[in-house]
Each structure stands twice: as structure tokens, then as C-alpha cells.
Amino acid sequence: MRKHFFIAACGLTLFGASASAGTMHWKVDVQLYRDLAENKGIFKAGATNVPVVYTDGSPEQYLAVVPDFSATNGPFTIVDPQWTATVAHNNTVVTQTFSEVASADRIRYSTAEIRGTSFRYVPGLDFSLGRLDKIATDVNIAPLVSSIDEYKSLTYQASDPLMFRVGSGTQYLVNPDGTTTKLAGAYSFLTAGTLPNSNPGVCDSTKFVWKFDASAGMTDLSPMPISSEAGDSGSPGYVWNAENGRFEVFGVLVGTYGDGRYALQCDLDWANRLQNRFDDHFSVGENTTLHWGAATERVAGATSGAFNYKGAISDAAGNVVFEYQGLESGKKLWKEIDVDKDNWYAYDTGAFAQGKESGMHLVGVEEVYENRNVLFYGGGKTVEINMDADVDLGIGSVTFDARASKDDASGTTAPTTFVLRSEGGHTLDSAGFIVNENVTLVSSLTGAKGTEWRKIGAGTFE
Missing domain, CATH: 2.40.10.120 (Thrombin, subunit H)
Incomplete structure (x- = not known):
């Protein structure tokens, strides 16, 4: 300062x-x-x-x-x-x-x-x-x-x-x-x-x-x-x-x-404009079985100099129904949490190291600067999300909402369940889960060594 x-x-x-x-x-x-x-x-x-x-x-x-x-x-x-x-x-x-x-x-x-x-x-x-x-x-x-x-x-x-x-x-x-x-x-x-x-x-x-x-x-x-x-x-x-x-x-x-x-x-x-800019909204509609794939395609034209990657979420038939932006598949920035070493950050200090500069950039920050938040809207359904690859949203969060869409102003929501699973042992890393009211999030996923699982919201995380 x-x-x-x-x-x-x-x-x-x-x-x-x-x-x-x-x-x-x-x-x-x-x-x-x-x-x-x-x-x-x-x-x-x-x-x-x-x-x-x-x-x-x-x-x-x-x-x-x-x-x-x-x-x-x-x-x-x-x-x-x-x-x-x-x-x-x-x-x-x-x-x-x-x-x-x-x-x-x-x-x-x-x-x-x-x-x-x-x-x-x-x-x-x-x-x-x-x-x-x-x-x-x-x-x-x-x-x-x-x-x-x-x-x-x-x-x-x-x-x-x-x-x-x-x-x-x-x-x-x-x-x-x-x-x-x-x-x-x-x-x-x-x-x-x-x-x-x-x-x-x-x-x-x-x-x-x-x-x-x-x-x-x-x-x-x-x-x-x-x-x-x-x-x-x-x-x-x-x-x-x-x-x-x-x-x-x-x-x-x-x-x-x-x-x-x-x-x-x-x-x-x-x-308000800035905060909304990083939110990508997905209403599941009738797609109650989803497959979340790897981020492998680099996003072109990022004005901030960031190099985000995008991947796809598909329906049961393999049709792409939503695209997300996060870290490149296989890119690991997490570090093991060790209280004794005072390194309780979500991501490696290579991405957030104060004073370590390369030109005008903090080393590694450009990889997470444009990461997006993914917001799912279930609308009273039970939605199964299968992780088909390791997915890392970087500093993007994942929100689970009981409304049918972000524009649903009815004021009422039916109980909604989201199930996160992976037959291949794949992981989902992010800034954390936001589980809103009337939502139950059930996860059988495991995290990589040293990663954090963070949850807020009035919903239930099992």
C-alpha cells in the first residue's frame, strides 16, 4: 500500500x-x-x-x-x-x-x-x-x-x-x-x-x-x-x-x-457490471444427466492478456449444451495446505506471489484472472453431473440453484438435487461451492492432495 x-x-x-x-x-x-x-x-x-x-x-x-x-x-x-x-x-x-x-x-x-x-x-x-x-x-x-x-x-x-x-x-x-x-x-x-x-x-x-x-x-x-x-x-x-x-x-x-x-x-x-461479467449461467431444462468434459481449447481474444481455456458440458446423447471457461486441462496450480508453513492459499504462490513480477504481470496470475463462475439452475429436478475429466475452474466458483433460471422471479423454488460423480476418479477444483436454499448437493468426488473444499449457502452439501 x-x-x-x-x-x-x-x-x-x-x-x-x-x-x-x-x-x-x-x-x-x-x-x-x-x-x-x-x-x-x-x-x-x-x-x-x-x-x-x-x-x-x-x-x-x-x-x-x-x-x-x-x-x-x-x-x-x-x-x-x-x-x-x-x-x-x-x-x-x-x-x-x-x-x-x-x-x-x-x-x-x-x-x-x-x-x-x-x-x-x-x-x-x-x-x-x-x-x-x-x-x-x-x-x-x-x-x-x-x-x-x-x-x-x-x-x-x-x-x-x-x-x-x-x-x-x-x-x-x-x-x-x-x-x-x-x-x-x-x-x-x-x-x-x-x-x-x-x-x-x-x-x-x-x-x-x-x-x-x-x-x-x-x-x-x-x-x-x-x-x-x-x-x-x-x-x-x-x-x-x-x-x-x-x-x-x-x-x-x-x-x-x-x-x-x-x-x-x-x-x-x-x-455490478464487473461482478456479473464473470458469471456464466446454465439452466439444465430437461437435461437431467450431464457430462462435464476437459478444458482443452484456448479462448481467443482475451483483452486482459489472460489465456483461459474452455471446455464443454454435454447431455446424455453427447450434445454440447453448455461451455465453461477455466484452467487448461492438466494444469495444476493447487499447493498442499500446510499451516506450519503459513501457506494456506487455495493456489500455489507461483500464481499469487507478491513482488515476483515479469514485466507488469504477477507471475502466473494471467492464468486465473479471467476464470469464470459456473451457475447451475435445476428447477426442482434431480440432476446428475458426471465428471468425464479433471476440471479446474481456477478462481471460478460453482453455484447450485433451485430456480429454473437466473431470471426466474416467481419467488418459489422446489427442492432440487445435484449429484456430482465420476467413474474414473476425476476431480472438480474451484474457488468453492455455493449451494443455495432448497438445494441438496451430493458428491462422491474426491479432491487432489492439499486442495480445499469450501461451501457457503443455505443448501445442504453431502
Whole structure:
């Protein structure tokens, strides 16, 4: 991550990812800010009407609902089982961990970026997504707000929004006389607080601006006020969506105007397009017996410089009914998992080695950069999928869904079963299985030595 900050033409100072972070209010015990960020004590995720007691005896205020912050480490936040969000001016961080602060046994995740701007997931704004090498299984994810209209209605157009921010840089406490006291160096611990409503005149479809005013006192809208300083770039803003009954991420911290105002930014339209780009959908229809073959044909014209390979899924009669993209057949990037050697990555460090560059590419990353996710829709049937070869989707995942298709908006799904089998002992490697509600996935497959089997979703995996 960069060790300095930038001055944009609009007067917004973009925070570097080291140096200082949150400034907390003297009326709130610092331990409360820390407990909130780590969901400890009274601040358990999902807790409601949580009292905030002030050090000067001021009347207590309440947090209506407490977010789950397990999916953020400060600069980076998991917003989808396969994606993290941050700012573009944070350089690539290949290895990331989340959940359980300061725990030695956290899962390590890697991002599949290739160094060089045209090979990163950046929309042109100071916002960025990182694609994970495997699905996240150890955190509770708050997704990105689904649309620009929803973002506006939940944040600066709302009369009483419930918003939080969490970060991990150098920590400060603002004193009654307006001076500040440094409490800890960068990345010592996480702190979280509430954001007040903003001035709609300075917000737009990609940027949310708020002001930290220590003299304003505590309010029911922002009972634990917190600001941001240099070093908090990429830290997330959460907003409560009452209709969906969940918190959603509406931006990441990009910088300050230097007058007590701070900005969060997100390009929601671009983010939605990017995430959807890697999903290949297959409705099985009447094809209840399928054969999954090897990926042997190189995909031409890949704009990212990736060299994906494609293979086919056929019906019982041998007719090709779907094509997928993954790693070349026989290409093995998995490495044996060995906790003692601290190499808990899904794929070999030859593909995700920070600092090992060949020109603008991280060694090996181009082989997985364009891997696709395969999404099966069973529509209430029992579907048998026979592995006729070893198949490796790389960082692509496999989703099993009970709907008839991705566009099925009926709201009802019949119990659906998918059976994975292979008479030849073939394997299916991927970023993980997503087994959705009303689905039972039955597998008799075995994995190669050292590979991971990862599953999320409300369905059953047997």
C-alpha cells in the first residue's frame, strides 16, 4: 500500500494507507469504539437498542442495530463471497485476512490482480474491487448497495439514516479543548463509530460526504461520532437497509476536504457490471444427466492478456449444451495446505506471489484472472453431473440453484438435487461451492492432495 497521499484537483486529499486513522470523541470511552469494531461485549452483531453511556454523564443514546464487522480488516472489505472493495490508490495487497482480530489462525485470501492499471479492477474513480482466489467462508458479508437510487434513498436523502464506519489506522482522541491525543500507531486495532447525516448538496451518485464536529454533541442519529485521518483509505461505510433487514456497504473512504469533511466513494453501476461479467449461467431444462468434459481449447481474444481455456458440458446423447471457461486441462496450480508453513492459499504462490513480477504481470496470475463462475439452475429436478475429466475452474466458483433460471422471479423454488460423480476418479477444483436454499448437493468426488473444499449457502452439501 502507498506510504503517501495525493492531492486531487477538486481539493480532496486522498488518504494513504498508512499513517493515522480515526479520531474519536472524548465523551465516548475508547474501549466502546474498539468493542463496536470487533463486535464484542454489548455490541454483538445484530444487537438492537444498544445503550451508549457517556463519560461526562450526558444522557445515553442508543444504537438501533449493530453491524457485523467481521468482513473488514480496515482498508479492505469483503462485499461478496468472491470480491473485496477498497480505493484505487491503495496498491494491490495480494494477501489478506479478515475476521478474528489478531488471530493467528485466520484464513488467508489472495486477490487475482495483475499489476498495471489496465489489468486491475478499477473503474476510473478512486474505487476498486479485488477478486478473491476462493470464496469467503469465515465472515458475515454486508453486500454493496444494489443500485444508485437505493444508495441515495438510504444515505443522504434519508431523514434518519443509520450509518457506521470502521477503520484501523493510527488512533486519536479529540479532547474537550479541541486538541487531540494520539492513542496508538497504525494498524494497532480497529475502531468503529457512527456517521451523521450529510449535506445533500455535496453528495452525488458516487460520493458521500459528512462532517465531524466534536462540538456538536451527541445525537440519536450519531451517538458514537468518528472522523477519519490519513491512513484510513478504503475503510467501509455501512448503512442499514430496513426493507432488506440488513446492513449494506455504500462506499469506501477516499479522503478529506481539509475542513472537517470526509468522503466515501463507490461506483455501484461499474461494480455490478464487473461482478456479473464473470458469471456464466446454465439452466439444465430437461437435461437431467450431464457430462462435464476437459478444458482443452484456448479462448481467443482475451483483452486482459489472460489465456483461459474452455471446455464443454454435454447431455446424455453427447450434445454440447453448455461451455465453461477455466484452467487448461492438466494444469495444476493447487499447493498442499500446510499451516506450519503459513501457506494456506487455495493456489500455489507461483500464481499469487507478491513482488515476483515479469514485466507488469504477477507471475502466473494471467492464468486465473479471467476464470469464470459456473451457475447451475435445476428447477426442482434431480440432476446428475458426471465428471468425464479433471476440471479446474481456477478462481471460478460453482453455484447450485433451485430456480429454473437466473431470471426466474416467481419467488418459489422446489427442492432440487445435484449429484456430482465420476467413474474414473476425476476431480472438480474451484474457488468453492455455493449451494443455495432448497438445494441438496451430493458428491462422491474426491479432491487432489492439499486442495480445499469450501461451501457457503443455505443448501445442504453431502
